[in-house]
Amino acid sequence: MGYSNQFFKAINVEPSSSAEIKSAARATSISVAQLKYYNEKNIIPSGKDLESIGENLGITELELMINMGRINHAVLDAMQSNSNKIIEILQNDYNEVKNNLAIGTSKLVFETRLGKLFEGDCLKVMSQIESDSVDLVFADPPFNLSKLYPSKMDDNIKVENYLSWSEKWIAECIRILKPGGAFFTWNLPLWNSKLTGYLHTRLSFRHWIATDIKYSLPIKNKLYPSHYSLLYFIKGEKPNTFNSDRMPMQTCPKCYGEVKDYGGYKHKMNPKGVSLTDVWQDISPVRHAKYKKREGSNELSIKLLDRVIEMSTNEGDIVFDPFGGSGTTYAVAELKNRKWIGAELGPCDIIIDRLQQLDEEKEYFESIRSNINCLFPQKIKMEREKRGIWTYESEQKRKNDISD
Template sequence: MTLQPNRIYQGNCIEKLRQLEAGSVDLVFADPPFNIGYSYDVYDDQRTTTDYLEFCEAWIREVHTALKPNGTFWLAIGDEYAAELKVLAQQLGFHTRSWVIWYYTFGVNCVRGFSRSHTHLFHFVKDPDDFTFNGENPAVRVASARQLVYADSRASTKGRLPDNTWILRPQDAPAPSFSPSHDTWFFSRVAGTFKEREGFHGCQMPEQLLGRIVRVSSNPGDLVVDPFGGSGTTLAVAKKLGRRWNGFELSKEYVSRIEQRIEGCEIGQDLDGPADPQKSAPKTARGKTRTKFKNGRPVISLDSETESSVIEAFTEASDGHSTDYLLCDPKLSKRFLSACRERSLPGDARMWNSFLLRIRKSGKLPKSTNSGRRLSYTDMDPYSDGSESAMRLVGIDYGMTLDEMLCSPQAASEFDQLAGMFSPGYSSFEYRWAALALRKRAGTKRYRTLASDQQQYWSQQRTPNRFALEKCLAAKYDCPGVYVVLFEDSVLYVGETQSIRDRVEKLLNTEAWMNFAPTAVRVWFLKDEQKQFGLRSFLINRDKPLLNSEYLRQS
């Protein structure tokens, strides 16, 4: 039996892991029972040491089998068996990349020992030379001390990644001696009074902690597995971040509660809890933070001298094109960044591009005199779906708007690569321009009104039956219309196109699309562009597909 993704299965995790296709899983996160006598509803947490280690060896062996050759395994474990399970995992073929300490408040009080306020997080990989580690993802990185405290113009806007540290209390530590990017991670436990507490399971992990692990060790569309479903946090986070997921749980009661929790989650929804808990923790000593933050990112001041230099660099590099055109054209964008460097501007590429958009908003940039290449919706039809899907996935994973993606060379490159995987054969300019065109169209008053006016009409129409994707390869489907791509009962994507046949043929022959395991399609034959947009907007707002842009949900 092969298990279907996006399901929680009740049963023994060893048996369920064996039902996964070997080498099919990208990331496993496991938070097993610690064998400390905790009271679960069906599991005995007081095994002998020999019995417990044999149990762990069995399920870790199956994890190794289920993972892809470049797969990653994260293990959360307490002090009692941390050393034993680290050695055991290595004996079974894993390589240790990191030994992270999760430090939390609301620690466990001990009478004859120091109160426990940490859990071990082991980061294992199958291949030490080939594994996923998205260290450039800005949602994984955190602000440096130069950003947080000193407002240093030399600080990289990307923030920084981990260094090794020991710490007693992060609230009292002088910056930068503690940071959530260290291998000692500070996240509060999900205590009983916390809003995100589900209530039915006493060992709930924080969503932000799982978010960091899922983001750094997997990509959108990857398969994430949790052998010990527990409160369902791993699965909820995987769904919110656009991953496929499987969970196993011994307790029928927990399975039922997890299903309710997952049902209440939406793809792209914010993770619960503070992304940077150090900022929400009270400090013993008062201090000043000079850098202001908006949406978790530093807001850098723009003085008049820097503003003038950015305008000069843009005028020199743009060849009379608009700001959007420059950001979409890699050659012009590179020329602008070179002009900024020549003027020794403070900051980096992301900051300079952000300054450019801020200056445009203030109306101080010269007007465009060169319209350049113009693309119609018909021109963009062969790749607009790939552009939209890439925009959606990078937006979920990086926590960025489209403007923020285009300002960040790393995110823009990731967007280009993803769009090329969904719709091969086109240029970065075409992919980026299609994304901007979609946003502009969705935000236009005319189209927003059109979508609103058609909502009631489409809600009263019959939904076409689903059928196999291959049926769309027939000649009768070489026509305009709206189509819905399904994975079982879940909607993956809603598209409008000039040729349903061409879109579905590409889907069937493109690995990026097939990674989402589409199983069926629905089709509406529509020639009128306005009706296409109205129906598409209605379906996206009703079904909330994984791969459609947030901009269309607002239409």
């Protein structure tokens, strides 16, 4: 994984030639290691390095930015001032690239009263979906981490190819999304930080949600990576639906006392719980064999999809997930009485088996719903009452006694 030698090509150096790289290093007084860093990360040099490249190689910052695909607002302003000339030059190439989206075929492999599952490339599937017709798009794409998927797709491609492909499927998701519809995409912070620039040009930002999940081990000389990024955008100015769940107050698992002291404001607490924040610490990895559907792959939890679908849709709305995986989105959509459309490159056996045996997961789903939208779940409420610790009801009774 990496970029396709755009920096070396921009400074007219053959990437495979050690001699040419060393020659450029001598000419610019920039170390070979630093030149390779700029090339590997596709980063525009700055400071004295940029000055030296200009003076000794005769290559300007503008040339670097254009040839490396690192356009800033100054370049965009210049392009807009000359838009007619640029459009005339680029229009044919742009149309050819844009129209060459879908590859292969797709076929309907499973259908329920609420949803349809297609096996095939998501771009092909989306090309058959009407514009402005979907209420929610939730996407959990491959992370380009060299994982082996059942579909045998290449999960280790050049960075610019991964980002270009991402922009293609995102553009199609936006096309089929209704005005006011919600778009969520789950990915590593690295990739989502790169994709936000594109999303900001087409959708309205709502939240960057950090989900605290520790899958990996600590990395030397780095902070311990412990969260996934869930981007939340909408199509248009306002969401059609926003039904955010409320969370129970955090309590100690031993003494059942509240973790945060609300002091004299207890009587003002909302009986349905505290407001959901943009940091989610209660989404656990799917590790239990009873709920894990795919060996060797991380899966999204039912709790995560329940929260997203509850927040952004109502019963009967249409949910689309372009990367089926183990089918969590479709399973939760079924349990929550939402219509859905799904795509999976293949094979789809795991998803179909799961959807045919939803009764096994219904109890777990219902237990999740029973422990939210209340200040204290029933078990914790009973334990607090046993210990004489306040509950919403006891605070209301105390308040009424005082007023009497």
